[in-house]
Amino acid sequence: MDAAVYHGPGDVRIESVPDPEIEEPTDAIVRITHTAICGSDLWPYRGQSDREAGSRIGHEPMGIVEEVGDDVRHVRPGDRVLAPFSISCGECEFCRKGLHTSCVNGDGWSGANGGAQGERVRAPTADGTLVRVPERYADDEDTLEALLPLTDVMCTGHHAAVSAGVEAGDTAVVVGDGAVGLCGVLAASRLGAERVVAVGHHEDRLEIAEEFGATETVASRGEDAVEEVRELTYGGANHVLECVGAESSMSTAFDVARPGGTVGYVGVPAGVEEAEFLGTAFSKNVTLRGGVAPVRAYVDDLMADVLQGTLDPSPIFTKTVGLDGVPEGYEAMDEREAVKVLVKP
Amino acid sequence: MDAAVYHGPGDVRIESVPDPEIEEPTDAIVRITHTAICGSDLWPYRGQSDREAGSRIGHEPMGIVEEVGDDVRHVRPGDRVLAPFSISCGECEFCRKGLHTSCVNGDGWSGANGGAQGERVRAPTADGTLVRVPERYADDEDTLEALLPLTDVMCTGHHAAVSAGVEAGDTAVVVGDGAVGLCGVLAASRLGAERVVAVGHHEDRLEIAEEFGATETVASRGEDAVEEVRELTYGGANHVLECVGAESSMSTAFDVARPGGTVGYVGVPAGVEEAEFLGTAFSKNVTLRGGVAPVRAYVDDLMADVLQGTLDPSPIFTKTVGLDGVPEGYEAMDEREAVKVLVKP
Structure with a gap:
């Protein structure tokens, strides 16, 4: 064969x-x-x-x-x-x-x-x-x-949403606009999130995110993206889906999390060598939950x-x-x- | 003054x-x-x-x-x-x-x-x-x-135990025998843990751990300590208290965690530059919860x-x-x- x-x-x-x-x-x-x-x-x-x-x-x-x-x-x-x-x-x-x-x-x-x-x-x-x-x-x-x-990917996006603790009425932020991120948007919407903010770099993918239930999309990068999401969420979201697994996306996820919130992560950590995100997680008591779905x-x-x-x-x-x-x-x-x-x- | x-x-x-x-x-x-x-x-x-x-x-x-x-x-x-x-x-x-x-x-x-x-x-x-x-x-x-x-320190140890999800009847592992680790042992016992395994390097401190309710102590280091704890816990514990904040103690904490378990961490991350623990956390779906108490x-x-x-x-x-x-x-x-x-x- x-x-x-x-x-x-x-x-x-x-x-x-x-x-x-x-x-x-x-x-x-x-x-x-x-x-x-x-x-x-x-x-x-x-x-x-x-x-x-x-x-x-x-x-x-x-x-x-x-x-x-x-x-x-x-x-x-x-x-x-x-x-x-x-x-x-x-x-x-x-x-x-x-x-x-x-x-x-x-x-x-x-x-x-x-x-x-x-x-x-x-x-x-x-x-x-x-x-x-x-x-x-x-x-x-x-x-x-x-x-x-x-x-x-759909179950992986769902695992991110479940791990992030998304429930009906919540505001969720999804970091990543790949297939998993898009499925994360779909999963968060399915779980009843009232607002789903999709963060990505590609307009065509963010359009699919909107089709999947994203109420807002953020296409800027780095600090700009963080500022934009913080503004949209009045200081950060309690539920963040990390759907990439890169060092920068982990940082973004923790930066946009509200103190006491949770990052649900499903992106296989690739090249996350520096644990800079850990300082942010520690100071804000942001939980990191998830893993391979x-x-x-x-x-x-x-x-x-x-x-x-x-x-x-x-x-x-x-x-x-x-x-x-x-x-x-x-x-x-x-x-x-x-x-x-x-x-x- | x-x-x-x-x-x-x-x-x-x-x-x-x-x-x-x-x-x-x-x-x-x-x-x-x-x-x-x-x-x-x-x-x-x-x-x-x-x-x-x-x-x-x-x-x-x-x-x-x-x-x-x-x-x-x-x-x-x-x-x-x-x-x-x-x-x-x-x-x-x-x-x-x-x-x-x-x-x-x-x-x-x-x-x-x-x-x-x-x-x-x-x-x-x-x-x-x-x-x-x-x-x-x-x-x-x-x-x-x-x-x-x-x-x-007592509230910090308690935060580790609460963050690790320790409840009555549980088996908890406490990594670190400093004041916070010892208080973590005390807190886990207070929350009703049936077994508390204290991991440290100093016999005199592990004696205090026993006074505080540790049912077992492990004084070996590195891989030996991990093996010993895994054996004691039949493959890892669902509740691990990380009470140091060093790169090696974070690794140990995730290594001794059971798949699906939780590491409650309260040691201010000091010198945790490499996120090697993240791969372990990801593959086993071990949650990292806690932070500054x-x-x-x-x-x-x-x-x-x-x-x-x-x-x-x-x-x-x-x-x-x-x-x-x-x-x-x-x-x-x-x-x-x-x-x-x-x-x-």
């Missing part, structure tokens, strides 16, 4: 790789029908993080179950499924607690499990990892495209909303490619020509 | 300074009867933080009100009072919220208000800042020495416990000096010969 393989910075190729096979009785094989390119796939692509040359890539799988191991109960061949970026058993202390990213039996896509940008993946602990799309919606293309972001804990609730038509993150997909178009998709995201690329192998 | 004056690293002198005067109708003048030297006073003393040469120092005042401005209602001359290290108005958004350290009208001791290591201080916004000791206990020396730590919010509750005889942090005072002995007190703390020095001007 064909799959995307990472060879080094700027070099992702579609190559022939071995077909996955059932290795454990708890495995399933899924034929990928929809997947995506993630902002975090861009780090190795940009040389900002290490990744083994020759490794498969991608972690947002949706598809059709082709085969299941003897012990698999929840899915059967023919089911339309999606899976979070992290594999989880559903049975350990942390899975039961809703912290599936700390599953003691789990792992990520790629490595032994294959990357999701390919024709097929092996899904370990399939009962815990795979989420069935109800049959009624299993072939509705619009629904599937609205569901796909639940594999990562336990997508599996959120996907059922968010799927219910998508299926009833009240949640649709699919506008983040501004470009669609086939499997052969994956390298072009990376390029488009790298050059910020696309917010997020949908891949249909 | 005489007061301690900071002249540079290793150089604190007792000098004649102007008597404080009522400047605002909301001021009070307090004659200091008890005060202390704080671990944070040691930073400039050790040259680890900047401080203006010639500035007064000390921020843990207890004494007798000598004079009040026309608008002061809650205290009168003759009252025994203590005051948190931060001055607060008691009326603004943040004071009403229990975040007195973010008081919009407040400030710290020293600077315009004078340092607490001296014969007298001017207490601004006296109604918000000063806490009366009930008359019945106002001249009981043992009670006063047990109350003095409520000006800072809003002492004023806690002092009433903790005072009630001291007065009823169920709380006594005074064993942290391992040395007592008069005002003239302040320079010697700094030396003793600098050389770790004393945990904390009580000063009786």
Whole structure:
């Protein structure tokens, strides 16, 4: 079969790789029908993080179950499924607690499990990892495209909002206008925030933010952005979503937080080497809560909303490619020509 | 009058300074009867933080009100009072919220208000800042020495425990065996923690930790300490109190936290330049909560416990000096010969 393989910075190729096979009785094989390119796939692509040359890539799988191991109960061949970026058993202390990213039996896509940008993946602990799309919606293309972001970015944005403690009537500030930031806006609105201030650098993305419920947008940078947000929030917001993971965005998040407030952060810390934000956090008693999103804990609730038509993150997909178009998709995201690329192998 | 004056690293002198005067109708003048030297006073003393040469120092005042401005209602001359290290108005958004350290009208001791290591201080916004000791206990020396730590370290340790979410039956880990760490142990025990693991480097201090309720102590360092705590807690604790503020102690705190747990931190971040702990926090979804302790919010509750005889942090005072002995007190703390020095001007 064909799959995307990472060879080094700027070099992702579609190559022939071995077909996955059932290795454990708890495995399933899924034929990928929809997947995506993630902002975090861009780090190795940009040389900002290490990744083994020759490794498969991608972690947002949706598809059709082709085969299941003897012990698999929840899915059967023919089911339309999606899976979070992290594999989880559903049975350990942390899975039961809703912290599936700390599953003691789990792992990520790629490595032994294959990357999701390919024709097929092996899904370990399939009962815990795979989420069935109800049959009624299993072939509705619009629904599937609205569901796909639940594999990562929509649940990640939601985790930022939940971690920041957003509740009905609140004012929330979202730092970052990438796919996760936009989903953070959508999540904060969904949780009932009365005001959602989106902070970003790209007019086209801030337009999507407005579509997603941002009541105000701030396009300035650095100190100017901080001043603007502070003015809009009369001195800072109690709920700030940090959706980038850079040193500057962490600083901005803490600078715009109100004393006693909370920064919900979900941007993988990349290049946050200096802990300058910590002094701000300390002096204002601003809590830092969040981390890698336990997508599996959120996907059922968010799927219910998508299926009833009240949640649709699919506008983040501004470009669609086939499997052969994956390298072009990376390029488009790298050059910020696309917010997020949908891949249909 | 005489007061301690900071002249540079290793150089604190007792000098004649102007008597404080009522400047605002909301001021009070307090004659200091008890005060202390704080671990944070040691930073400039050790040259680890900047401080203006010639500035007064000390921020843990207890004494007798000598004079009040026309608008002061809650205290009168003759009252025994203590005051948190931060001055607060008691009326603004943040004071009403229990975040007195973010008081919009407040400030710290020293600077315009004078340092607490001296014969007298001017207490601004006296109604918000000063806490009366009930008359019945106002001249009981043992009670006063047990109350003095409520000006800072006891409430700071309590803030760590509250921020870490310690509740009855919990297992808590306390990183640091300074006065604040020891008070953190006491606070966690007071909140009902079933197990309190104290991590420190000094056997004599860990003995006080045991007296304060530590069920286990860990005296090893670095990776060994982390391994030991993880073993004791079957993989990490949900509630970790970070009571130092150094880069290594922050790392230890996050390393011993259980996925999904919380680090309550109160050690002023000193030299935490690298945010390595952030990667650990992110991958395990460990929350960082806390900051500079809003002492004023806690002092009433903790005072009630001291007065009823169920709380006594005074064993942290391992040395007592008069005002003239302040320079010697700094030396003793600098050389770790004393945990904390009580000063009786």
